[in-house]
Amino acid sequence: MPNSYDIAVIGGGLLGSAIAWGLGRIGQRVCVLDEGDIAKRASRANFALVWVQSKGLGMPAYTGWTMQASDTWPKLAAELLDQTGLDVCFQRNGGFHLALGEEELEQRSALLKRLHNQPGAVDYKMEILGREQVARMLPHIGPEVSGGSFCPYDGHVNSLRTFRALHTGMAKFGVDYRPEHPVSDIKYVQGEFRLASPNGEIRAGKIVLAAGNANQTLAPMVGLEAPMGPTRGQIVVTERTMPFLPHPLTTVRQTDEGTVMIGDSKEDMLDDTVLNLPISSVMADRAQRMFPLLGRLNVVRSWSGIRVMPKDGFPIYDQSETCPGAFVTCCHSGVTLASNHAFEIAPMVAAGALDKKKLGAFSATRFQKSDVRTSGYY
Template sequence: MQPSPDPFVPHAAAADPGVGEVNATDLGTAGIAVIGGGVVGAAIAYGLTRQGEDVCMLDEADIAHRASRANFALVWVQGKGWLPAQDRAEPDYAILTRSSAAAWQDFAAELEAQSHVAVHFAGPGGFNLALSDDALEQRRIMLQRLDATPGVGSSGFEVLGRNALMKILPDIGPDVVGGIFCPLDGHVNSPKLLHALHVASQRLGLRFLAGAAVREIVPVTRGFRLATAAGTLTARRIVISAGLGSERLAAMVGLHAPVRPIKGTIMVTEKLAPFLHHPITNLRQTNEGGVMLGGSTEDVGYDDSVGIGISGALAARAVQMFPRLASASIVRVWSGLRVMSPDGLPVYEESARHPGAFVCLCHSGVTLAAAHALMLAPMLSAGRIGAPFASFKTARFDVPAPV
């Protein structure tokens, strides 16, 4: 791609981030540069490309802390929008999650048609299993309060006692007292999803630059100059969706987007005959037959090593819920770092200081992939973030703590 004939003159040099080296190779120009090639960035890039935008997606090398490694591949509605620490609902997040889940069937079909990659989306509804009557009742009350929040509406959840649950999940263990079913829940093959997004986007004309970690963003008169490990790219607009690297990059364009890593550990069993036809909050059987065990959260900074203790706890809980798993061999265990804002909610915002620079980050990239591609991307293409995404601006983090 040839550089634009318009002169790009820097306003001022950006602060040196002090991270890695910058390559001076000229990478040309792009209409929109999406920084980050994980599920969030790839979904946005796909959505922008299908809008006819000239998109370049820049991705770091595989040594990056990729949140996509730690996702459990659920398309999940049940409980989304409830903030336990504040004992209240965030209706716009519930609405956003449900809108995305409702769009997933058509989104998956479109993506598969564009990429010729099967993502194996299934939306049979999902369960949260309870190991005590008190836990079951507390969750019922929470979901009832969430659905009763103005603007949210019913999720159609249903509380099932043990006998009713066994008709659907006959392999549950004796400690499972019941569960809650939500018909809006589903799951997908996460690696296939990421691959499909990349393939479909590039078939539609996206330019993908791997090993192009962005070191510096310099606002210029008609856009932004990105200094990367692969060279320098100039773009009229940018979308920062670089996961845990987003805070550093957002600061370069006048945005405060604090994030912290939350470690999640995932285990996968050998391939088993199909027995689990609905995803569970913390375990699911994939289309390939293996059972994934997850649901852990550890606030341990950037340590992504696998701990024996947490692995043992995941395995013990899985066997308690489904005793037949006791004889299954674990074939893979890994940990990854999820992206978490201070309140656990997403961040979507355009810079007031440097219009045309957007930051988009969340910790539910798989669930929200349909919304990012089909709802958010057209807004970014038009240059304005609207509802319900507009509710998640970074100014909420600037509220003084109570004395």
């Protein structure tokens, strides 16, 4: 393999892969530098929602960005199917957040109100539904379900197959995926980036940092910043069962393969090698109260993963002033935003500049202000 490229993408998760695939798609000579078999990988631990509702409180631009991604996901799914033969099973028929008891439903209504009252945010038709309305769409709900919020644009996808399709597609576009190349140092020399890794130096005219929480240490090497506030989440998965859940929820979804995924937790812990079983128990308990029939299913796996989470919860897309050609990208919702990364970010990177009108709000310069509020992720 060569050691010099037009563009090097650092990070081979869903974010880096979507951008690299998008770059390959428009004929760029690209490599993706990734870690080895064991690494903290949000892309392989995620919940696979393509999710709109409740996104953007505190940053109206994020609602529009999310809606755009949701709208262009069908195109991404179709192109991947066409190119690789892999159906990533994108489904967008609306999703729920269910409430157990009246208090939770009131909290959800209050959140919705705050979202609605935000000036400048795209209306994504999130609404509160009462128990009877929910029961018509989700026939198996338990007696404690008081209602929930629904958004017709919510959906989900098979995220592992998306990952595989992107990697298969990258290979077809001639993108060099280079695992076991964790980048330890970046130097900008005479208009060229030199990336140090234990398996040799790679050179590129441009670089995209898509290394998740590691962007925090890589970004300053090229005059950028990416303040992160990662958290740990856990997921429980059951064996395959016949389809029973027609819509995904924020905390429960049935995959196209039949397994039921149950989330989601958030802890200020960064060790993804251990499980907090009381948390698994709470998640299992809530899922079972939402759908009592779930109780009889066997749990076959569970895991914890570290979220990629910019400090305020919103994506960071930025480009370096001091090292032109260096870009930083990090976000939590790498599945939801994959279509934007492939169709929007990639062409901008290829052209050498991010579109300020579209992406200005996501610049990391926002962290230089003192009143950064954290509310991007629920």
